[in-house]
Amino acid sequence: MLPEISNEIRKKNQRTPASISSAAWRKYYEDKEQTKNEKKEAIRKRKLERVEKQKQKKTKKNSQTVRKIAPKRNKKIEVTQETVNEEFEKENLPTLQRVTCSKCDDVLISDVEDDDEKNIGCDKCIRWYHLKCTRFLGLSYLQAKDKFFECDLCN
Structure with missing residues (x-):
């Protein structure tokens, strides 16, 4: 009925140097600051990658929709280009007289x-x-x- 002892190795906390003025103390805090900066940089890179992916998805969606819509727009433009003069004359008939x-x-x-x-x-x-x-x-x-x-x- 005794608890079983696990074979897992415990992670020991790193011991901090005792004196503030020692080289070990400075190295300890420089390493700590460096790991902190590395984590921030990794987070920033992941965020940039995520934003870039979102932009690519949007441009991909936009390019797909433009491909679908573009032929329809061209047809409408062709129709309006043929009738521009007629419409202009109809709209401006009173002013032309x-x-x-x-x-x-x-x-x-x-x-x-x-x-x-x-x-x-x-x-x-x-x-x-x-x-x-x-x-x-x-x-x-x-x-x-x-x-x-x-x-x-x-x-």
């Missing part, structure tokens, strides 16, 4: 210095006129712009 005076059918220019050539819009509809084509013929643009203007068609 010139706005004309509803009375004389001349093109209206917004940055003219002559008051008679300046534009005024009907306050009830979307028609635009030269100032000279309206009842404000003798007025300057600054006087006419603040007045209510109703075209002959809305009158």
